[in-house]
Amino acid sequence: MQTVQTAVNGVDPRTGRTVTGTTAGVISGKYLPVVQARLKQRTGFAGEALMPIYDDLGNLTAYERSMAPEQLSALNRNEHLGDQ
16 A cells, blocks of 8 residues: 655645654654753754744744754665565
């Protein structure tokens, strides 16, 4: 069976989240103000990029953590569609 998923450049247009499986999770809820404060102070998150997720009104709702390149290479993912 084949599953088709709508994405624009690897991002779900409904949720704003990455659909490629190359992220290390979402930061939201009660942790969002903590992350925003640390970003303003420029402390923490060394080697990790945080990608903002906005709702349909343009309000920041979460951050998605990008996966560090050395961790990404450790996944050893098979991206050949014929093997799936």
